Structure formats: C-alpha cells, structure tokens
Amino acid sequence: SLSFDQTKSELKESAMAELDLVAQWMMRDPAVRIRFIGHTDNQGDPLRNVKLSEDRVRNVKKYLVDKGIGSNRIETVGYGGAFPIADNSTEESRKLNRRVEMEILDK
Structure with a gap:
C-alpha cells in the first residue's frame, strides 16, 4: 500500500517509485x-476524511x-477512516x- 502524510493527498517519492512499477506492469499486460482504495486515520471531520481519501486515490x-x-482501467474509491488496519491510538498506528x-480486478 501507499502511505500519506496526515491531511495530505500529495504522492510521496516512495509512492511514485511503486506506481512506476505498477505502470510498467500494466503496460506489459x-x-x-x-482499483485503488483510499483510507485515512480517524483524526478530524469524517466527511473531510472521505474527501481526503478520494483526493488521494484521484492523485494515484x-x-x-x-x-x-x-483511465478506464483504473477504478477508485475513498472510504475515509471507516476501515482502519490499526487502532488509531498512537501516531504510529494512525x-x-x-x-x-x-x-x-478481473481481467
């Protein structure tokens, strides 16, 4: 997965490097x-977090x-903080x- 800074939707250099590999793979096949699925931590307004997660996948x-x-080969969805993989109790988990x-997706 690609990581993001808090309240930011800009791609990090590490994310761009991973996406370059995805692009090469997609060009070959x-x-x-x-589908890219965007998530946020639970900090801030839930509706704003949904928009932030949508902005992140849109940038990807x-x-x-x-x-x-x-573009027809890429779907996106943003869920905000609805599906955490960590408990949000510390900065590290967020x-x-x-x-x-x-x-x-199916070919």
Missing part, C-alpha cells in the same frame, strides 16, 4: 484493471494516467491507516 490515478495507462491500497 493491457488486460489488467485495478492521475499519476498512472499521466504515465500512459488508460500512520498505518493513512494509505491507499491496490486491488487487482
């Missing part, structure tokens, strides 16, 4: 379709489209929840 999609991947996950 034009049948591949993927834009990055891949700019690399030549067809960092784990600020993420975008990738799911491979």
Whole structure:
C-alpha cells in the first residue's frame, strides 16, 4: 500500500517509485484493471476524511494516467477512516491507516 502524510493527498517519492512499477506492469499486460482504495486515520471531520481519501486515490490515478495507462482501467474509491488496519491510538498506528491500497480486478 501507499502511505500519506496526515491531511495530505500529495504522492510521496516512495509512492511514485511503486506506481512506476505498477505502470510498467500494466503496460506489459493491457488486460489488467485495478482499483485503488483510499483510507485515512480517524483524526478530524469524517466527511473531510472521505474527501481526503478520494483526493488521494484521484492523485494515484492521475499519476498512472499521466504515465500512459488508460483511465478506464483504473477504478477508485475513498472510504475515509471507516476501515482502519490499526487502532488509531498512537501516531504510529494512525500512520498505518493513512494509505491507499491496490486491488487487482478481473481481467
């Protein structure tokens, strides 16, 4: 998964490097379709967090489209803080929840 700074939707250098590999893989296999799922920690307004998670996946999609991947091959959804993978009780656990996950869809 790709990690993000709190309240930020900009891609980190490490995320861009991972997405470059995803783009190469998708270029080699034009049948591949993927879904990016955005998440946030539980800090702040829940509605704002949904928008933030949507902004994150939109930036991920834009990055891949700019690399030549067809937008019709990429789905996005943002869930805000609804599906944490850690308990949000510490900064370290909240960092784990600020993420975008990738799911491979049927070819």
